[in-house]
Amino acid sequence: MSIKPAIIGNWKMNGTGRDVKLVSRFADFLNAQKIAADVMICPPPTLINRAAIASKGTKLKIGAQDCHIEMSGAFTGDVSAAMVKDAGGKAVIVGHSERRARYGETDKQVRQKAETAISQGLLAIICLGETRQQFNKGQTLQVVGRQLRGSLPSAATPQNTLIAYEPVWAIGSGRTPKPADIIKTHAHLRQTLIKLNSKAGAQYKILYGGSVSAVNAAEILALENVNGALVGGASLSFKDFTAILKSV
Template identity: 50%
Template sequence: MRRKLAAGNWKMNGTPEMLAELSTLTGGEDGPQILICPPAPLLTRAADVTLGSKVEIGGQDCHANTSGAHTGDIAASMLKDAGATAVIVGHSERRADHAETDAHVRAKAEAAYAAGLTAIICIGESEEERLGPDCLDIIAAQLDGSTPDTATADNTVIAYEPIWAIGTGRVPTMAQIVETHDMIRANLTARFGDAGAHMRVLYGGSVKPTNAAEIFQAENVDGALVGGASLKASDFQPIIDALAAS
């Protein structure tokens, strides 16, 4: 049984005043795990606000090294010290804006493991790749290259985010979501055995209250990585509720 996960990625958004809403989020007694990933300057405050609540806090990125001359970067251990339980690695915006390769992402995931954090490893295709004949092979190669050999169901979550759907309001068809998530599950199980069968796989890309319930019907969708709709409790709570009901 894989516990559902509703993860919110605030990206470069958020103010201290917005943190007050976090402790109002709830998934019920046995409901989904709830994770919010605010910008780094808000991590400690967010952890304080959510202390004792159902909400956990995560980072949006980490460096592969534990320390050193890396101006502007954050070590995974620093995120842990700030109160984080998880960190996103390999988001398409990091891959595009900072030229991160699968090898970079894998090294960051390994750093997260070493710090005691869960790594949320992001993979996904461009629109051109989606329209081409090799789309699933491209996603599978990303999955293989970005996921360390030491990945387990406890330290790893996979987030499938089609790049062309992020923040655009466009969403793949249910057939495409099902096909892609089934492929990811099959690859994880083939590589990691029982651990791969129990790794959670999230969908991300314009998830909102109006489409969440349908997306969560897919057998191998274990939750969502949500962007803009996670900034307000009034938008994110219905997504959590839809996940709890799935």
């Protein structure tokens, strides 16, 4: 079954108003090129609305990097899924390893955030990944399988949910797993999805993330069950991100 890939740029805590010009450049590039992928940029919350305006009417979509479980309330500093939607966002990244590790987010909380995003008509991008210690102990499949089962909401479908495998030890390190390891992990995630839903499991997009670059993107994207990439630092560079898009 052919699955249209997705390339998603996660800007993390980077970007100010001047970087909206970069969003416009990406949008112009997509309109001028035939890229066989869905493309999205997830800027910080302060830029979601301006990025959405800059990319309106183009092939480029805008998403958010996180959302709160609740729609509103006394949660100073947080952003709700309803706010993301109101600002023009089309998706929300949930369960990124930086959120899981630094803010102690559990699989249950990630699932609740995904449920909230889906309830607002947003695409939920659920992240999974093992630490270096877990990788060294051969626990990768056990860890990501548990995270997937615990983080995937009952309302998830291939249309409203993407899965992103990001080895924690690879993010921002310049290191990536061996192709055989990526294939093995993505195959396990695919089989887990099929076990959870025999009809829809084969249709989910499973993205790879973790030091994806213009140099390694083509090789990674060609691997079995790799249906796109979640790109970090390279998505802040017009040259690097467009090179990744061309490699699809």
